[in-house]
Amino acid sequence: MLRRLVILGPPGGGKGTLAARLAGRLGVPHISTGDMLRNEVAGSSLLGRRAHDYMNAGRLVPNELVTEITNRRLTEPDAGDGWILDGFPRNLTQARALDDALAGLGPQAVVVLEVPDKEVVIRIGGRLTCPRGHVYNLTRSPPRAPGICDIDGEQLHQREDAAHDVVLERIAIYKRATTPVFDYYYNEGLLYRVDGMGAPDEVYGRVIKVLENP
Numbered sequence: 064m065l066r067r068l069v070i071l072g073p074p075g076g077g078k079g080t081l082a083a084r085l086a087g088r089l090g091v092p093h094i095s096t097g098d099m100l101r102n103e104v105a106g107s108s109l110l111g112r113r114a115h116d117y118m119n120a121g122r123l124v125p126n127e128l129v130t131e132i133t134n135r136r137l138t139e140p141d142a143g144d145g146w147i148l149d150g151f152p153r154n155l156t157q158a159r160a161l162d163d164a165l166a167g168l169g170p171q172a173v174v175v176l177e178v179p180d181k182e183v184v185i186r187i188g189g190r191l192t193c194p195r196g197h198v199y200n201l202t203r204s205p206p207r208a209p210g211i212c213d214i215d216g217e218q219l220h221q222r223e224d225a226a227h228d229v230v231l232e233r234i235a236i237y238k239r240a241t242t243p244v245f246d247y248y249y250n251e252g253l254l255y256r257v258d259g260m261g262a263p264d265e266v267y268g269r270v271i272k273v274l275e276n277p
């Protein structure tokens with residue numbers, strides 16, 4: 064199967080869940096720019112301090128910061144044989160920067176998870192995350208014990224950018240900045256649109272089907 068994949072989709076669209084599963088199956092790293100940025104913020108690095116306000120407002124962090132951490136991560140040894148990129152590129156400048164950085168070893172397929180706005184609002188509003196990145200939803204996939212991660216027992220919390228107005232801003236920015244990236248990859252023959260509604264297993268099954276017969 065293909066080993067260099069980009070997952071695109073709206074906020075709350077299920078990119079992270081899908082990317083983690085694909086990475087496990089393929090034995091390649093799951094590279095999430097959102098997770099990397101949140102780590103930088105948690106560690107109060109210079110980059111994290113610069114990124115924090117953009118993230119809390121639901122806006123895109125400046126391209127040069129995100130491109131820098133993504134390029135750094137992609138050159139680590141474990142990414143030599145493939146990767147699943149989740150949350151990057153989010154605009155045309157980033158898509159071009161990725162192609163430049165990878166010089167011929169760019170994505171082999173780009174999967175767009177299609178999820179309507181209404182569903183996005185439900186998913187993010189009830190989303191709970193554990194410090195290790197496991198994700199739950201109060202209505203769709205609640206944890207067995209309230210507020211506690213099933214997998215590692217850590218306390219769950221809501222992300223800082225889950226407030227309703229911030230979610231609407233994230234959706235608006237996705238439409239404005241990220242959807243033009245679809246055409247970019249469509250023109251390269253790499254774009255696959257997949258229905259992102261339904262249980263994570265169903266979505267995963269659809270994506271595997273597409274990737275096995277691209």
Ligand code: ADP
Pocket residue numbers: 073074075076096097098100117118119121122123124125126129149150151152153157224233
């Ligand atoms: P979601 O897709 O659910 O919004 P992410 O965890 O992917 O969540 O991203 C969270 C935030 O991190 C974004 O709202 C944005 O501020 C920042 N971010 C992540 N990836 C990028 C990127 N490629 N370019 C700019 N900002 C980014």
